[in-house]
Amino acid sequence: MLALPSTNSLSPLPLLSTRQNPNPRQASFRAQSPLSPSRISASCHSHLQTERGLEFDTGDTFFRHESATGRDLAVLAASLYKKCTGRLRVLDAMCGCGVRSLRYLAEADADFVVANDANDDYRSLIVGNMSSVQEKEGRWVVESNDANRLMTECYLRRDFFDLIDVDSFGSDSTFLRSAFSCLKLGGLLYLTSTDGYSSGGHRPHHSLAAYGAYVRPMPYSNEIGLRMLIGGAVREASVLGYHVTPLFSYYSYHGPVFRVMLQVNRGKLPDNRYYEFISYCSLCGDSLSYSWDKLSKMRCSCSDGKGSSSLVVSGPLWVGPLHCASYITDMLRMAEQQEWIGNGTGSDLQKLLLLMLDESDLRLPVGYIKLDEVASRAKINSPPLRIMMGALQKEGYAVSRSHIASNAFKTNSSMATCIRIAKGLQQQ
Numbered sequence: 001m002l003a004l005p006s007t008n009s010l011s012p013l014p015l016l017s018t019r020q021n022p023n024p025r026q027a028s029f030r031a032q033s034p035l036s037p038s039r040i041s042a043s044c045h046s047h048l049q050t051e052r053g054l055e056f057d058t059g060d061t062f063f064r065h066e067s068a069t070g071r072d073l074a075v076l077a078a079s080l081y082k083k084c085t086g087r088l089r090v091l092d093a094m095c096g097c098g099v100r101s102l103r104y105l106a107e108a109d110a111d112f113v114v115a116n117d118a119n120d121d122y123r124s125l126i127v128g129n130m131s132s133v134q135e136k137e138g139r140w141v142v143e144s145n146d147a148n149r150l151m152t153e154c155y156l157r158r159d160f161f162d163l164i165d166v167d168s169f170g171s172d173s174t175f176l177r178s179a180f181s182c183l184k185l186g187g188l189l190y191l192t193s194t195d196g197y198s199s200g201g202h203r204p205h206h207s208l209a210a211y212g213a214y215v216r217p218m219p220y221s222n223e224i225g226l227r228m229l230i231g232g233a234v235r236e237a238s239v240l241g242y243h244v245t246p247l248f249s250y251y252s253y254h255g256p257v258f259r260v261m262l263q264v265n266r267g268k269l270p271d272n273r274y275y276e277f278i279s280y281c282s283l284c285g286d287s288l289s290y291s292w293d294k295l296s297k298m299r300c301s302c303s304d305g306k307g308s309s310s311l312v313v314s315g316p317l318w319v320g321p322l323h324c325a326s327y328i329t330d331m332l333r334m335a336e337q338q339e340w341i342g343n344g345t346g347s348d349l350q351k352l353l354l355l356m357l358d359e360s361d362l363r364l365p366v367g368y369i370k371l372d373e374v375a376s377r378a379k380i381n382s383p384p385l386r387i388m389m390g391a392l393q394k395e396g397y398a399v400s401r402s403h404i405a406s407n408a409f410k411t412n413s414s415m416a417t418c419i420r421i422a423k424g425l426q427q428q
């Protein structure tokens with residue numbers, strides 16, 4: 001079940017301490033977004049789309065049909081939140097054509113939605129799309145503002161939200177501080193990043209600046225991308241005296257796109273072990289996580305204490321669970337209630353949620369192992385994934401597929417064990 005926000009859940013997450021004067025003149029706004037309004041072209045063509053039975057026009061806005069799954073997941077999480085708390089005020093900070101706003105209103109039964117996009121030319125298109133939900137008239141408003149400015153202004157007039165959706169191009173990091181400032185305690189923050197270069201370890205100084213993590217190339221870099229996104233939010237939240245809990249994390253190769261739904265609460269991170277460094281040993285293929293105080297002792301056991309030159313290290317990153325198992329279970333139930341799954345066809349959404357549930361096994365460590373890596377280290381052909389996983393399970397190891405890579409699995413066994421098992425399967 002969704003962890004119900006505490007009794008003071010209606011209290012806001014203050015950006016400034018009470019002793020500070022929230023003077024608008026002191027508030028600093030980001031001068032230019034990566035796509036400032038002046039650089040975005042006007043919307044003038046009609047492109048009708050349908051998603052989950054809702055019709056809307058995407059005009060010339062940036063719209064990806066492939067992001068429908070990310071929107072489904074967000075609507076399910078929002079519906080659950082509404083069911084548990086009885087309220088749902090949403091700020092769709094970068095709404096494009098407004099499809100998410102529309103869906104939060106129509107499918108998650110939001111009480112109120114602010115649909116914002118910096119491009120003023122999209123306004124009439126968004127209004128047209130939102131107007132299709134007749135009975136919800138008066139429960140939404142369209143804004144054409146820079147997201148940081150809007151969220152800071154909301155904070156200043158004490159206008160707080162249960163869910164803030166930040167669907168930015170590139171990195172989300174410049175919007176985090178202002179998003180936290182106008183989110184209710186216990187509220188949800190849905191973050192998106194398309195920063196594949198950083199998660200791939202191709203620009204560690206950029207990832208350090210944007211997410212506070214020095215990220216290097218690792219075999220499971222797409223999972224690192226999710227952990228980097230959560231880690232960045234952990235860091236920013238802790239500056240303000242809050243912590244985040246991932247409810248689900250979703251990687252999609254269309255983009256690629258990294259999405260995380262975080263629940264934000266007051267206080268320190270309950271478990272410091274979840275914000276650490278990750279090492280990958282190119283010699284033996286094993287990964288480990290290290291706390292800050294163990295950094296000087298970092299070395300892989302395979303190197304016989306000869307040093308750490310075979311280690312690639314990234315961090316600090318979120319090394320805790322990517323999903324909350326009970327939340328995913330409730331999302332599955334909610335999807336059944338919405339009749340999106342459960343008609344016996346085994347929809348992609350159902351498969352994804354079930355995979356996420358498997359990945360939530362707390363025994364599973366960071367990262368995934370690609371079958372190709374096992375095969376190349378063992379100098380054999382790749383064994384079938386299902387057989388390999390079954391063999392690991394038989395030996396008592398935790399194992400699951402990864403929703404991120406179809407030819408990979410997550411396990412708490414060592415690479416050496418995987419190689420031994422794969423070789424054994426080859427001989428059968």
Ligand SMILES: C[S@@+](CC[C@H](N)C(=O)[O-])C[C@H]1O[C@@H](n2cnc3c(N)ncnc32)[C@H](O)[C@@H]1O
Pocket residue numbers: 033034035036040061062063064067071093094095096097098099100116117118119145146147148167168169
């Ligand atoms: C990835 S698209 C949003 C897509 C939309 N959420 C969807 O699901 O279809 C990003 C949007 O952010 C808008 N944008 C870019 N910078 C912005 C800013 N600083 N403030 C508000 N909107 C911004 C762009 O105009 C663009 O429509």
